[in-house]
Amino acid sequence: MTANNLLPINCEILAITKTTAIENLYRVRFPHVDKVHNGQFLQLSVPGFGECAISITDFSVEEQWLEFLIRKVGLVTNQIFNLNVGDYLPMRGPYGKGFQIANYEGKHLAIVAGGSGLAPVRSLIKHFHANPQDLKSFELLLGFKDTDNVIFKSEIAEWEKQFPVIVTVDNPSGAPDEKTGLVTQYVSGLKTIKQDMNSVEVVIVGPPRMMEFTAKEFIKNGVPPEKIWVSFERRMSCAVGKCGHCRIDEVYVCLEGPVFNYAATAHLFD
Amino acid sequence: MGLQLTNAQFNQVLARLSAKYAIYAPKNFPLEGRYSDTDMVRYDGITQVEDIVFERKSDMSAKEIVTPINETIMFFFNGQVQESKIPQKEILIFARACDINGFKRLDDIFLRNSETPDYYYQRRRNKIKFIAIECPSQGWDTCFCVSTQTNDTSDYALAVKSTGESLKIEIKDQEFAEYFADFAQNSTCQYQYQPVLENELKLTLPVINSQEVLTRLKNHPMWKEYNRRCVMCGSCTVNCPTCSCFTTYDVKFATDSETGAGERRRMAASCHVDGFTDMAGGHTFRTSAAERMRFKALHKVHDHKQRFGDNMCVGCGRCDDRCPEHISFSSMIQKMHTAVEQIKQELNHDSK
Amino acid sequence: MNHDIDVKKLRVNCFRQSKVAGEFMIQLRVPGSLIKAKYLAVIQHIAETWGNGTFHIGTRQTLNAPGIKYKYVDEVNAYIQDYIKEIEIEACGIDMESNEAGYPTIGARNIVACIGNSHCIKGNVNTHELARKMEKEIFPSHYHMKMNIAGCPNDCSKAHFCDFGIIGLTIPEYMPERCIGCGRCATVCKKVATGVLELVNNKIEKDMCCCVGCGECVSACPSGAWAYSKQKFYRVMIGGRTGKQTPRMGKMFLNWVTEDVLIAVIKNWQSFSATILENKPLYLHGGHLIDKAGYHRFRELMLKDVKLNPEAMVAERIFWTETEYRSNINVKKPIA
Numbered sequence: 001m002t003a004n005n006l007l008p009i010n011c012e013i014l015a016i017t018k019t020t021a022i023e024n025l026y027r028v029r030f031p032h033v034d035k036v037h038n039g040q041f042l043q044l045s046v047p048g049f050g051e052c053a054i055s056i057t058d059f060s061v062e063e064q065w066l067e068f069l070i071r072k073v074g075l076v077t078n079q080i081f082n083l084n085v086g087d088y089l090p091m092r093g094p095y096g097k098g099f100q101i102a103n104y105e106g107k108h109l110a111i112v113a114g115g116s117g118l119a120p121v122r123s124l125i126k127h128f129h130a131n132p133q134d135l136k137s138f139e140l141l142l143g144f145k146d147t148d149n150v151i152f153k154s155e156i157a158e159w160e161k162q163f164p165v166i167v168t169v170d171n172p173s174g175a176p177d178e179k180t181g182l183v184t185q186y187v188s189g190l191k192t193i194k195q196d197m198n199s200v201e202v203v204i205v206g207p208p209r210m211m212e213f214t215a216k217e218f219i220k221n222g223v224p225p226e227k228i229w230v231s232f233e234r235r236m237s238c239a240v241g242k243c244g245h246c247r248i249d250e251v252y253v254c255l256e257g258p259v260f261n262y263a264a265t266a267h268l269f270d
Numbered sequence: 271m272g273l274q275l276t277n278a279q280f281n282q283v284l285a286r287l288s289a290k291y292a293i294y295a296p297k298n299f300p301l302e303g304r305y306s307d308t309d310m311v312r313y314d315g316i317t318q319v320e321d322i323v324f325e326r327k328s329d330m331s332a333k334e335i336v337t338p339i340n341e342t343i344m345f346f347f348n349g350q351v352q353e354s355k356i357p358q359k360e361i362l363i364f365a366r367a368c369d370i371n372g373f374k375r376l377d378d379i380f381l382r383n384s385e386t387p388d389y390y391y392q393r394r395r396n397k398i399k400f401i402a403i404e405c406p407s408q409g410w411d412t413c414f415c416v417s418t419q420t421n422d423t424s425d426y427a428l429a430v431k432s433t434g435e436s437l438k439i440e441i442k443d444q445e446f447a448e449y450f451a452d453f454a455q456n457s458t459c460q461y462q463y464q465p466v467l468e469n470e471l472k473l474t475l476p477v478i479n480s481q482e483v484l485t486r487l488k489n490h491p492m493w494k495e496y497n498r499r500c501v502m503c504g505s506c507t508v509n510c511p512t513c514s515c516f517t518t519y520d521v522k523f524a525t526d527s528e529t530g531a532g533e534r535r536r537m538a539a540s541c542h543v544d545g546f547t548d549m550a551g552g553h554t555f556r557t558s559a560a561e562r563m564r565f566k567a568l569h570k571v572h573d574h575k576q577r578f579g580d581n582m583c584v585g586c587g588r589c590d591d592r593c594p595e596h597i598s599f600s601s602m603i604q605k606m607h608t609a610v611e612q613i614k615q616e617l618n619h620d621s622k
Numbered sequence: 623m624n625h626d627i628d629v630k631k632l633r634v635n636c637f638r639q640s641k642v643a644g645e646f647m648i649q650l651r652v653p654g655s656l657i658k659a660k661y662l663a664v665i666q667h668i669a670e671t672w673g674n675g676t677f678h679i680g681t682r683q684t685l686n687a688p689g690i691k692y693k694y695v696d697e698v699n700a701y702i703q704d705y706i707k708e709i710e711i712e713a714c715g716i717d718m719e720s721n722e723a724g725y726p727t728i729g730a731r732n733i734v735a736c737i738g739n740s741h742c743i744k745g746n747v748n749t750h751e752l753a754r755k756m757e758k759e760i761f762p763s764h765y766h767m768k769m770n771i772a773g774c775p776n777d778c779s780k781a782h783f784c785d786f787g788i789i790g791l792t793i794p795e796y797m798p799e800r801c802i803g804c805g806r807c808a809t810v811c812k813k814v815a816t817g818v819l820e821l822v823n824n825k826i827e828k829d830m831c832c833c834v835g836c837g838e839c840v841s842a843c844p845s846g847a848w849a850y851s852k853q854k855f856y857r858v859m860i861g862g863r864t865g866k867q868t869p870r871m872g873k874m875f876l877n878w879v880t881e882d883v884l885i886a887v888i889k890n891w892q893s894f895s896a897t898i899l900e901n902k903p904l905y906l907h908g909g910h911l912i913d914k915a916g917y918h919r920f921r922e923l924m925l926k927d928v929k930l931n932p933e934a935m936v937a938e939r940i941f942w943t944e945t946e947y948r949s950n951i952n953v954k955k956p957i958a
């Protein structure tokens with residue numbers, strides 16, 4: 001008999017930072033950080049209300065913490081917003097296959113994130129920000145609804161000092177130098193697409209339609225589909241390949257994903 | 271060599287078995303059918319042969335015993351979590367070949383779909399042994415277990431065939447011989463479990479041999495018909511012996527309670543039913559009946575096989591038995607087969 | 623042609639006067655509307671031997687043969703002796719003499735019924751079996767009464783438009799442990815019935831107050847989490863009628879009564895009519911009879927010695943809504 005791996009463990013909330021009107025950043029103590037990879041997720045519990053899948057947005061093995069950017073949208077996330085520093089937030093995980101750092105090392109890497117899609121790639125960005133020598137070049141293209149919804153502003157400012165970052169908003173605020181419009185408009189201007197395609201990798205994370213159109217734009221600009229990585233969004237209930245909610249064809253997003261190679265999964269439509 | 275016991279004699283055996291085993295079998299629930307004055311046959315604990323329905327295929331499958339429609343998996347109290355308990359007894363299930371093969375498909379998902387087997391499934395599954403019920407020679411008119419190669423099973427401890435007043439019994443697992451010791455001398459007969467070797471329905475399952483065939487089948491017009499016919503009720507999945515999807519949800523016992531007492535449950539879910547794929551932000555995949563039908567049908571006769579090697583569908587025909595709109599899954603399989611053959615021809619033609 | 627025909631006597635004998643002098647239409651009772659198809663040969667024989675060769679499906683589900691000459695009435699009555707015996711005495715168990723005199727009365731009209739749950743997926747009760755039991759309570763009686771049995775609240779047989787409209791009901795029983803929380807029962811209830819179900823944290827909550835007892839939730843449920851109650855229940859609509867003066871839809875008299883209660887209530891119809899009509903079986907629509915008595919008197923007499931089941935509900939008062947074809951038709955000189 002295997003152990004019951006579905007029981008959540010109590011994790012103390014270390015810090016809560018208000019990020020946008022409906023998003024908070026939570027830092028929690030987590031004993032098994034050594035098992036964590038960029039782009040994975042955990043199942044957070046509020047007993048009596050339920051569970052929800054939340055991506056790891058950053059982690060520290062030395063200090064044993066994880067960070068989550070949580071958007072308040074319903075039953076469980078509303079309850080999480082009632083918690084305070086020092087409270088316990090039970091959770092289980094980590095789950096899923098995240099981003100494989102080795103895939104991108106020594107390459108020209110472009111990361112495109114839409115809205116809170118930045119959260120699951122944040123730790124990857126931070127990794128290469130701290131280890132710039134591991135990449136040939138690095139570019140960031142970030143799209144948000146409006147300036148109020150730009151998350152991790154101060155970190156973006158830090159990143160910009162080291163590598164090119166394009167931030168664009170759907171709804172202009174009128175500020176000078178502001179870039180507006182959808183991320184797809186900026187794809188053809190990226191330097192990454194001018195490189196030798198053998199050493200290019202592209203990561204796209206955001207709402208399903210944004211990922212689809214952005215991937216198509218990269219392909220139009222000569223990036224082979226095998227060089228594009230996306231993070232699938234699916235409803236999940238168990239996160240361990242049992243409940244069936246996240247299945248597409250023979251693939252279980254919670255097990256084989258959420259990060260997939262675009263070419264390998266282009267046929268997974270439903 | 272087998273035994274033939276009167277129902278009364280077999281009831282003595284059941285009484286002895288029940289000291290160690292919780293015994294389940296298809297049982298009649300009078301007037302619990304879909305329409306008034308109709309019955310429902312589903313699995314439940316039994317104590318005597320007379321409780322067992324042999325002459326009719328059960329409406330619901332035996333999966334409910336191992337994956338109950340609602341199951342409490344843990345309790346919360348004062349910030350602590352405690353897993354739910356189940357009864358200690360071993361489990362014996364009277365089941366048909368399709369049901370027993372259905373458990374293999376459930377095993378694929380719950381025990382083999384990731385490195386870690388499912389704790390809640392496994393704790394019951396480990397206790398289960400089967401008593402195979404012999405079917406009428408061709409099964410029933412909606413059965414197609416021969417076409418899905420799930421007509422036979424060797425995974426049983428005992429096998430039985432009812433003659434009405436008595437039971438013919440094959441003892442396969444000799445651990446069970448002791449329960450029949452009194453009868454071993456005087457009640458012998460020639461009996462060995464006989465699988466169904468031919469159904470009235472004979473199907474050819476579609477063989478989807480390339481990504482292109484699959485994509486074209488997904489886009490095939492054959493699915494459109496179900497937008498008009500299927501009401502997306504999920505009856506066909508609730509009673510399917512191989513459908514295993516569930517949703518987890520919590521219950522809080524008292525809203526004002528200081529202790530935060532509550533429980534977490536699993537509840538059967540269905541890909542035909544609204545909400546199955548709803549996501550924050552309002553996005554839903556597969557909103558139409560046709561898309562949901564395609565998703566289910568391909569899972570049954572293709573996707574599961576891609577992942578685990580065996581088709582999921584065990585040909586029991588229960589989906590057809592319970593569909594209020596008389597949509598026949600066996601007919602759908604036939605249509606898929608025809609469509610796939612036509613697609614293959616088109617592809618051949620295109621490549622020339 | 624002898625025109626001295628007692629048409630009133632013939633009407634009581636179930637022969638209806640024709641506009642063609644000396645011709646009549648026989649009406650054979652089919653209590654509860656379902657009989658063996660072989661009886662079609664009976665009406666065919668009558669129509670082709672004594673009638674004009676045509677056949678009318680009666681508006682109250684009788685088998686009718688028009689165009690029967692007065693001189694053949696006795697022959698027809700002799701011929702239908704077996705039919706009456708098989709239907710009324712044998713199938714309905716009525717205690718009456720079998721003879722060649724035809725139907726003894728037209729007072730209580732044929733009991734109309736929909737096909738009910740012997741066939742229909744919506745039906746809650748077997749309307750034919752109930753009709754045969756009811757026939758025994760109301761026939762043969764000279765007191766007028768029109769009864770109508772519907773298998774479910776869809777009321778296809780229009781129980782809302784007769785003296786006594788009986789509607790088959792169920793009080794569905796919910797088994798939360800079988801519920802998958804899909805909410806389909808609630809959606810269907812809202813769409814086709816009264817919307818008394820609500821999905822609250824994956825389980826159903828029901829407001830029994832406005833349940834119509836149709837059973838749609840049971841057939842909608844994919845997992846058998848609802849079951850029809852083992853006990854059948856009935857709603858009784860009273861006083862519905864059509865007609866030239868004041869047609870109206872019947873109103874609810876009883877709700878959720880069991881069959882035993884229903885039969886006990888109907889048994890009182892005879893004595894109620896006799897009391898109000900002072901033992902003279904006049905031809906007066908049941909609805910008018912109830913009006914004559916007043917609802918409260920009607921209720922008192924109809925529920926006399928009836929022991930109601932615990933679920934039963936009785937109307938405290940009734941507010942009729944009539945279509946008055948001439949305004950103020952109900953305003954009359956007080957009866958001295």
Ligand SMILES: Cc1cc2nc3c(=O)[nH]c(=O)nc-3n(C[C@H](O)[C@H](O)[C@H](O)COP(=O)(O)OP(=O)(O)OC[C@H]3O[C@@H](n4cnc5c(N)ncnc54)[C@H](O)[C@@H]3O)c2cc1C
Nearest residue numbers: 052053054055069070071074075076077235236548549550
């Ligand atoms: C792999 C993965 C990673 C995610 N990462 C994050 C993250 O980093 N930050 C974040 O804020 N959110 C993330 N989500 C989405 C998050 O899981 C849902 O917003 C959350 O489950 C909603 O739960 P709730 O109880 O608050 O809302 P509910 O009251 O349950 O529902 C509100 C809305 O959310 C939908 N929903 C419910 N459960 C899920 C689910 N499991 N997945 C998607 N939608 C759901 C409902 O259909 C409804 O539309 C992630 C989801 C997945 C699958």
Ligand code: SF4
Nearest residue numbers: 500501503504506593
């Ligand atoms: S196929 Fe039939 S049983 Fe299945 S969801 Fe559609 S209508 Fe319901």
Ligand code: SF4
Nearest residue numbers: 801802804805807843
């Ligand atoms: S239809 Fe059945 S399973 Fe669905 S909510 Fe209603 S009772 Fe529950």
Ligand code: FES
Nearest residue numbers: 239242243244254
């Ligand atoms: S979330 Fe349950 S199978 Fe993927």
